[in-house]
Amino acid sequence: MGQIKTIGVLTSGGDAPGMNAAIRAVVRSAISHGKNVKGIKRGYTGLIKNDIMDMDARSVSDIIQRGGTVLQTARCEEMFTEEGLKRAADVVKENGIDGLVVIGGDGSYRGALALSSLGVNVVGIPGTIDLDIPCTNYTIGFDTAVNTALSAIDKVRDTSTSHQRCSIIEVMGRNAGYLALWCGLASGAEDVLLPENYDYDEQTLVDHIIANRKRGKKHHIIINAEGIGHSVDMAQRIEAATGLETRATILGHMQRGGSPTCKDRVAATTMGCYAVDVLCQGKKNRIIAETKGEVVDYDINEALEMTKEIPEYQVAICKELAI
Numbered sequence: 139m140g141q142i143k144t145i146g147v148l149t150s151g152g153d154a155p156g157m158n159a160a161i162r163a164v165v166r167s168a169i170s171h172g173k174n175v176k177g178i179k180r181g182y183t184g185l186i187k188n189d190i191m192d193m194d195a196r197s198v199s200d201i202i203q204r205g206g207t208v209l210q211t212a213r214c215e216e217m218f219t220e221e222g223l224k225r226a227a228d229v230v231k232e233n234g235i236d237g238l239v240v241i242g243g244d245g246s247y248r249g250a251l252a253l254s255s256l257g258v259n260v261v262g263i264p265g266t267i268d269l270d271i272p273c274t275n276y277t278i279g280f281d282t283a284v285n286t287a288l289s290a291i292d293k294v295r296d297t298s299t300s301h302q303r304c305s306i307i308e309v310m311g312r313n314a315g316y317l318a319l320w321c322g323l324a325s326g327a328e329d330v331l332l333p334e335n336y337d338y339d340e341q342t343l344v345d346h347i348i349a350n351r352k353r354g355k356k357h358h359i360i361i362n363a364e365g366i367g368h369s370v371d372m373a374q375r376i377e378a379a380t381g382l383e384t385r386a387t388i389l390g391h392m393q394r395g396g397s398p399t400c401k402d403r404v405a406a407t408t409m410g411c412y413a414v415d416v417l418c419q420g421k422k423n424r425i426i427a428e429t430k431g432e433v434v435d436y437d438i439n440e441a442l443e444m445t446k447e448i449p450e451y452q453v454a455i456c457k458e459l460a461i
């Protein structure tokens with residue numbers, strides 16, 4: 139098996155704080171191993187358009203502390219077409235890229251898997267604020283996003299208590315409730331609505347709000363995941379049903395920005411270097427993951443077949459403590 143010479147790197151899907159730290163680690167580690175590095179702009183969209191630049195150690199100066207991604211990102215529909223996929227694989231080969239590092243979430247891994255079937259050697263690094271990649275216990279960006287949301291929730295709670303209101307705070311997570319669950323646990327929210335439990339019962343919610351008010355609670359915080367959504371309408375219905383003033387706050391994309399926390403920088407840096415090590419060892423088509431506190435790598439097919447569930451124990455204790 140020939141040694142790889144050129145490593146390509148791209149960020150794909152929703153950006154996540156810490157992606158820059160991962161890019162920096164990939165670029166500098168690759169250079170330290172004597173490899174060439176090419177940065178691909180705007181994820182698979184830039185790959186298909188051959189929007190590729192050479193990178194050196196200075197290309198990644200002063201980015202470890204910055205949110206977003208200097209390579210930019212995109213959700214690329216063309217990657218799901220036969221033509222787009224073939225073009226992407228051809229561009230990889232034309233640029234002499236013999237190892238492609240994809241920093242992104244589950245959707246980005248599907249693209250990587252498809253590329254691997256066309257002979258491209260891919261390595262995935264988990265980067266998403268959603269924490270919803272089954273093969274790994276940690277995804278880059280989650281810690282920053284959850285802390286950003288938490289600090290906003292704490293502020294809403296102040297005003298909610300002062301006005302003795304019910305407050306619905308909508309956090310990101312279209313299909314996954316990890317962000318909502320962690321925000322709920324860490325903020326001491328009274329209710330958490332998760333997309334995994336989409337068929338929640340609004341009457342139970344209303345009864346809970348009324349019961350808690352009788353217990354002397356001065357506010358009622360509901361963390362509502364984006365996948366359930368409709369927070370403004372929900373607030374109107376709850377106000378009508380409970381007689382309590384209810385307000386909705388949608389945190390939105392502010393949760394994806396900001397300087398990464400120490401945890402995200404360390405995870406990104408470790409996983410970035412690990413991805414390069416895996417390529418230099420001659421391994422092919424791997425996904426980097428964190429399991430039991432250790433960084434490990436899995437075969438991409440194996441990784442994409444794994445499943446993970448929202449931890450029911452933490453859902454239960456959230457309810458148990460909301461009295």
Ligand code: F6P
Pocket residue numbers: 151152153213266267268310311312313364394
């Ligand atoms: O990156 C993940 C995520 O933030 C989800 O939580 C959210 O549902 C989605 O991306 C939003 O995507 P977009 O930026 O395309 O609106």
